[in-house]
Amino acid sequence: MPHLLLKDLPRYECLLEAAKQFPNLDPSACEVFLNLLRTGDEAFRVTDEHFQANGLSQGRFTVLMLLFDKACGQSHSCTPAELADRAGVTRATMTGLIDTLERDAMVLRKPSASDRRMLSVELTPRAMAFIAEILPEHFRRINDLVAPLSESERRTLVRLLGKVASRAVEVSPPQAAAVHA
């Protein structure tokens, strides 16, 4: 479920053309922006395809990874709230994701002993086996995707992406932590 919605990128000449109408339009900036969105989406698609073939969505995969990470660190529990925060979705969304994962016998909800409002979410053995099953192909796809880049190109790309990402956070902070004035 990518969200780019633009199959064919406008070509550079079109941007130059359009720039005549809109003085604000910087062709090179737009070109970077469009390529960034498109490539991000393509990269997403390459892995999502594999997920879908295994009945996963990006959200479900992320939850499994977060719990798997916990499990590896011996900390066998995680609350829905913590999962939501780390996955970057709302708690309502996390409730829905856990619902379907529980339905598919991938996770269990257990009441917390100390605070009766809280739950603890745990992976089932079935989920552990499933993760071990799909991860190798996941990494293979990532390696394959990045294969055309040399190590030095990879460093350059990460550096340039980092500049843009930092700038993005600067110009529009992820969530303006609503202060109760």
Place this chain on the structure above:
Amino acid sequence: MPHLLLKDLPRYECLLEAAKQFPNLDPSACEVFLNLLRTGDEAFRVTDEHFQANGLSQGRFTVLMLLFDKACGQSHSCTPAELADRAGVTRATMTGLIDTLERDAMVLRKPSASDRRMLSVELTPRAMAFIAEILPEHFRRINDLVAPLSESERRTLVRLLGKVASRAVEVSPPQAAAVHA
């Protein structure tokens, strides 16, 4: 409505740690992949924030842009099927997008004279004014986002992104044009 779902990127040391468990995991490839997804999502967010403030979604904006482009080229009509193809969504999805745009008086559905199966979708004057209103800020945000990059860095970034995007298309073609064997 970004879909990355991972607020905090695993740091490089974590990747190296994880690589011990999974021989397939190439840390530099994963780093590129994660940065690509994250930066794409951040870039998306910067513009989507502006859209949301104006009651638009990415899908609605794309439809308006496609129709606007048509309108500028004097070709005042466009079928839902063509819009769906160019936007990269299914026709069913396009029906839904046109529904809400029509409800908001942004587009009109008109029956086609030549083929009674077809519709023609047109922008309303209200939509034209709306587009002229929001585009300058849209371009301003894009320029702002890319501002930290020099012209030469932009060319490099576009080139490297292009390599990855081409590779993505290669390893998993967008849609395997189902042949009716």
Place this chain on the structure above:
DNA sequence: GCCTGATGATTAGCCTCCTAATCACATAAG
């Protein structure tokens, strides 16, 4: 003229995201 199959648009039903409202419980203030 009349089937048959292709094509445009829509509908129905599912999933995942969202916001806002609700409910249960915890905690601090009085």
Place this chain on the structure above:
DNA sequence: CTTATGTGATTAGGAGGCTAATCATCAGGC
């Protein structure tokens, strides 16, 4: 103790993706 406030999880309802199934129309073969 009681009340107010805060916090965890859920529910309700909306939007936009998808696939699969329908319906109307077109175009070709006989």
